[in-house]
Amino acid sequence: MKIEHIAIWVKDIDKVCEFYRKYFGGVVQPLYHNPTKQFTSRFVTFDDGARLEIMHRPDICVERNVGIDKIVSHETLSDTQHLGFTHLSFSVGSKEEVDRLTQQMYSEGIPVVGQPRTTGDGYYESVVLDPEGNRIEITV
Missing domain, CATH: 3.10.180.10 (2,3-Dihydroxybiphenyl 1,2-Dioxygenase, domain 1)
Known part of the structure; x- marks a missing residue:
């Protein structure tokens, strides 16, 4: 048994995919779009077979929430931990x-x-x- 892939909700699919391509050699797969659900995604595959699914849907929160309704910036993310x-x-x-x-x-x-x-x-x-x-x- 192996983990097949891990998925991440994002606000900018292309920017995130480019990060994993540029720095970790991921191969960005074609865009999938489901207009009914307003869902888009791309898989990023790596040499060893690992895959990330980079997903977007406009109704998913666009900022990382920590705790109850507390929005934090990138500057404070380094000190922020959460379950999961x-x-x-x-x-x-x-x-x-x-x-x-x-x-x-x-x-x-x-x-x-x-x-x-x-x-x-x-x-x-x-x-x-x-x-x-x-x-x-x-x-x-």
């Missing part, structure tokens, strides 16, 4: 690649909320935010 899914993790193969990719993202304006480091459980990782504030771990 908390991050995606991409293995890039080496500490040097973690460092290089994190620096590239930082220089291109991607929020880095955790600098490269070895964690208490032995992972070498950094943490960035995708264009919609989802936490992404970059690890060996």
Whole structure:
């Protein structure tokens, strides 16, 4: 058994798909559109077979809500945690690649909320935010 895919609601499908294509080598699949439900999505596939479904529907909240009716900005997302899914993790193969990719993202304006480091459980990782504030771990 394996996880077939993970889905993320977003407000800008193309911007999010481009992030995963540019930084993690994802291949963006054609747009699916269901006009009756006002639903659109694209799959992003990765070399190892993993897939993300990037989805949009106009009636889904466009900002991340934390707690009861509390809307937070990207600046405070690094300190905000909640129950449920908390991050995606991409293995890039080496500490040097973690460092290089994190620096590239930082220089291109991607929020880095955790600098490269070895964690208490032995992972070498950094943490960035995708264009919609989802936490992404970059690890060996």
